[in-house]
Amino acid sequence: MSASRIPQLLLSRAVPLVPTAGFSSATLRLASLSLPPPHTPAAPGYSQNTIDALFPSAPGAIRARKSLSREELVADARGLGVNDERIGPAKALVEAWLEEGRRVMVEHVRKGNWKGDDGVREGIRERLRYNEPVRATLTEALALLGAATSSPLSSVVALLPIPSPAGYLGHVAHVAQDLAKATGDESQGVAWYRTRARIGTVYGLAELHQLSPTISALPPSERLPATFELVDSLLTGSDAIAAKVKDTEEFGTFVLLTMNDLGDVELEERKASSPVSPSPNELASDSPSREVRSLPPIEGTEAWIFLAGSFVTEMICLGGAFSWSIFQSYLSSSPDSLLKDASSVTVSAIGTLLLSMIYFAPGLAGPFLRRYPHRARTATFAAVLLASGSLLVASFLERSAGALMVFVGLLHGIGVGVATTTYMMWLPQWFQARRGLANGIAFAGAGTGGLFFPPLFNATLKLGFGWTMRIWALIILMGAGTSLCLNHFRRQRWIVRSVLLSGDLLHLTGSKLIR
Numbered sequence: 170m171s172a173s174r175i176p177q178l179l180l181s182r183a184v185p186l187v188p189t190a191g192f193s194s195a196t197l198r199l200a201s202l203s204l205p206p207p208h209t210p211a212a213p214g215y216s217q218n219t220i221d222a223l224f225p226s227a228p229g230a231i232r233a234r235k236s237l238s239r240e241e242l243v244a245d246a247r248g249l250g251v252n253d254e255r256i257g258p259a260k261a262l263v264e265a266w267l268e269e270g271r272r273v274m275v276e277h278v279r280k281g282n283w284k285g286d287d288g289v290r291e292g293i294r295e296r297l298r299y300n301e302p303v304r305a306t307l308t309e310a311l312a313l314l315g316a317a318t319s320s321p322l323s324s325v326v327a328l329l330p331i332p333s334p335a336g337y338l339g340h341v342a343h344v345a346q347d348l349a350k351a352t353g354d355e356s357q358g359v360a361w362y363r364t365r366a367r368i369g370t371v372y373g374l375a376e377l378h379q380l381s382p383t384i385s386a387l388p389p390s391e392r393l394p395a396t397f398e399l400v401d402s403l404l405t406g407s408d409a410i411a412a413k414v415k416d417t418e419e420f421g422t423f424v425l426l427t428m429n430d431l432g433d434v435e436l437e438e439r440k441a442s443s444p445v446s447p448s449p450n451e452l453a454s455d456s457p458s459r460e461v462r463s464l465p466p467i468e469g470t471e472a473w474i475f476l477a478g479s480f481v482t483e484m485i486c487l488g489g490a491f492s493w494s495i496f497q498s499y500l501s502s503s504p505d506s507l508l509k510d511a512s513s514v515t516v517s518a519i520g521t522l523l524l525s526m527i528y529f530a531p532g533l534a535g536p537f538l539r540r541y542p543h544r545a546r547t548a549t550f551a552a553v554l555l556a557s558g559s560l561l562v563a564s565f566l567e568r569s570a571g572a573l574m575v576f577v578g579l580l581h582g583i584g585v586g587v588a589t590t591t592y593m594m595w596l597p598q599w600f601q602a603r604r605g606l607a608n609g610i611a612f613a614g615a616g617t618g619g620l621f622f623p624p625l626f627n628a629t630l631k632l633g634f635g636w637t638m639r640i641w642a643l644i645i646l647m648g649a650g651t652s653l654c655l656n657h658f659r660r661q662r663w664i665v666r667s668v669l670l671s672g673d674l675l676h677l678t679g680s681k682l683i684r
Contacts (some may be wrong), residue, residue: 488618
């Protein structure tokens with residue numbers, strides 16, 4: 170065995186001793202006696218200096234000790250006392266003990282074959298049982314997670330006057346991730362984060378409740394049942410909240426907030442010579458000839474047709490993209506899949522890249538459409554062709570995960586993002602009194618597509634991956650293409666911008682200049 174493996178092996182031998190010996194360097198010294206030759210030291214084990222060298226601490230990072238007697242203080246002042254215990258060894262032992270707790274939790278869930286909320290409940294209960302033998306010292310141990318083990322030059326945590334909460338939050342996040350995987354969670358995108366946040370919140374609150382003085386005051390036989398009751402109530406409450414909260418897509422909100430006010434139009438050419446312009450006071454006067462007003466948006470038939478087109482485009486483009494988890498499950502586990510031997514990370518990267526491009530594309534398309542608003546129809550048409558054409562090409566490339574990342578994750582994501590951006594940028598210009606209603610109807614398209622596409626994909630995948638992708642491409646081309654034909658972006662009315670040219674106040678509306 171190489172010397173580089175000694176710290177890891179020493180921790181593995183020390184973890185079983187923690188319930189009786191605690192989280193201290195003494196536990197590591199005791200565990201060193203069980204190391205295999207030639208690394209077995211003489212009794213009483215490794216010295217404190219050796220332990221400190223194996224598990225480094227930040228300069229001056231000394232663990233607080235209990236109160237000393239007068240004699241111990243005098244001996245300590247004369248250099249005859251026990252050496253101060255540094256944080257590094259104890260923190261390393263705490264981290265190893267927590268890692269073993271997660272392994273025990275995952276093994277318990279998999280052995281019982283629990284899935285879903287039942288698996289989450291059993292996993293959290295098993296993890297809390299693992300805490301019980303060291304409950305008296307666990308609060309101090311968890312506080313060590315936020316202690317720095319390096320200098321301020323290499324870690325910002327070392328500058329904090331108190332332990333950083335990042336260590337404990339990381340511990341909770343690891344428990345949530347391992348438990349979600351053990352219970353068979355296959356969520357993607359926003360749902361992936363929501364599931365782990367829910368599990369982490371329930372576990373973190375339950376663990377803090379387990380260590381609270383109220384629970385410590387109870388008889389030992391009543392402590393765990395009281396904490397288990399809290400776990401059940403938290404899981405039930407989180408389920409009720411999740412059932413009431415509608416899974417609205419953040420895409421529409423993002424575009425609406427960042428791409429609104431399309432009416433900021435500037436004239437590129439100004440006359441070279443102009444007379445003296447009116448002063449700001451004159452422009453601010455109540456003179457009718459100098460009044461700057463906005464033309465209200467249209468809420469007639471064309472506006473509702475445009476809204477219908479926005480709804481259909483959102484439903485077809487975003488609804489299908491948000492249902493990619495159906496394909497991911499098929500590619501990873503179906504016997505008919507040509508990528509069933511590929512790693513789950515590789516397959517999940519396709520859907521992750523797809524969602525990333527959908528949210529990234531508005532950042533590129535927005536400035537372009539602001540600069541060239543007359544190109545909106547062309548840009549939307551090109552985006553629809555890109556979104557459908559990329560799926561058509563991907564239908565013949567099932568064998569290559571890299572090709573699917575390019576054509577589905579990258580190109581299809583950009584096409585969907587641009588196609589929906591143009592509608593979301595122009596929609597607020599068509600409505601004023603009913604603008605909130607119009608936005609809500611348009612954003613509901615994505616949720617409607619999320620109800621429509623999963624059953625469709627499950628049915629068409631019986632024909633094979635390739636044919637399902639071709640059907641999906643045809644739906645986008647026909648649905649979004651028809652919607653585009655019914656909506657004429659050139660009829661869009663701009664918010665009026667008053668521009669002063671050569672002393673005359675011009676109003677720009679649509680494509681006309683009105684003096």
